[in-house]
Structures are given as structure tokens and as C-alpha cells.
Amino acid sequence: MQATATVLVYSDDSNTREQVRLATGRRPAPDVPVVEFVECATPAAVLKELDKGGIDVCVLDGEAVPMGGMGMCRQIKDEVFQCPPVLLLIARPQDAWLATWSRAEAAVTLPVEPVEFAGALAALLREKRLQGA
Numbered sequence: 001m002q003a004t005a006t007v008l009v010y011s012d013d014s015n016t017r018e019q020v021r022l023a024t025g026r027r028p029a030p031d032v033p034v035v036e037f038v039e040c041a042t043p044a045a046v047l048k049e050l051d052k053g054g055i056d057v058c059v060l061d062g063e064a065v066p067m068g069g070m071g072m073c074r075q076i077k078d079e080v081f082q083c084p085p086v087l088l089l090i091a092r093p094q095d096a097w098l099a100t101w102s103r104a105e106a107a108v109t110l111p112v113e114p115v116e117f118a119g120a121l122a123a124l125l126r127e128k129r130l131q132g133a
Contacts, residue, residue: 005033005125006054008084010040010072011061016089017041019112020059029122032129043067043075050076055084057124062090062099063110073102085124087117 009020017039027034038055040046043066049055058076060069073086088104089112090096099107105127106120 003033004036005056005128006036006038007121008038008040008046008049008055008058010043010046010058010064010069011089012041012064013061014041016061016063016110016112020089020117023112023114023117024121025118028118028125032122032125043072046072046076050080050083056128057121058084058086059121060086060088060104061110062088062095070098070102070104073104077103085128087120087124
């Protein structure tokens with residue numbers, strides 16, 4: 001198992017980024033790597049980090065401004081070669097269909113509920129590990 005996993009967190013709200021970090025802790029589950037975060041507050045920063053490579057999972061805030069996480073997800077799925085899996089933060093459970101439209105692999109509601117979030121993130125990290133094996 002790799003020593004660390006890199007998780008990109010996109011939100012213009014520093015409180016949302018903090019909720020993600022706190023819900024994850026050092027690692028979201030015992031069987032996945034320790035997590036390192038790359039935080040982005042703008043769409044341009046997300047694209048720059050993805051161009052660098054090395055991102056294992058993206059966490060995108062559906063309520064971010066000026067570009068929401070759903071639009072950002074759809075864009076990166078179209079433009080980034082071997083785009084990492086995306087966990088979308090959505091405002092309401094009813095928005096899950098929009099997460100599907102954006103091609104996100106998973107979605108959880110805001111505010112971040114630690115157990116639900118950690119479980120979804122761990123599942124994406126496991127899946128990524130299996131695809132890489």
C-alpha cells in the first residue's frame with residue numbers, strides 16, 4: 001500500500017475545506033493510506049494542480065463560487081486525462097441526480113457529516129488502489 005494519498009479539496013469557503021480535513025483526520029479508514037491535502041479556492045488552481053498530477057481523489061464543493069463543484073467535475077472529466085475519482089459535496093440529497101450528471105463517483109451532503117464523508121472518501125481510495133494494482 002502506498003504511504004500517502006493526495007486529496008484535492010476545492011471550495012471557495014475555507015470553513016468547508018476545514019470540515020473536509022477534520023472529517024478525514026489522518027486517514028479516513030484503517031485500510032487506506034494517510035491523506036495529504038491540496039486545497040484550492042479557485043477553478044484555475046484546481047486545473048493547475050490536476051495538470052501537475054499525483055492527485056488520488058478530488059473533493060469538490062457543489063456550492064463553490066464562481067464555479068460550482070458540479071460544473072468543475074464535468075469539466076475535469078472531459079479535459080483531464082485519467083481524471084481522479086470525484087467526491088462531490090452537495091447542498092441537498094435531492095441534488096444527487098446532478099452529481100450523476102456531473103459524472104462524480106460519489107456525493108455527500110453539506111454540512112460534512114464525518115462518518116458519512118470518511119466512508120465515501122475511503123471507498124474511493126480503495127477503488128483507486130484496486131484500479132492501480
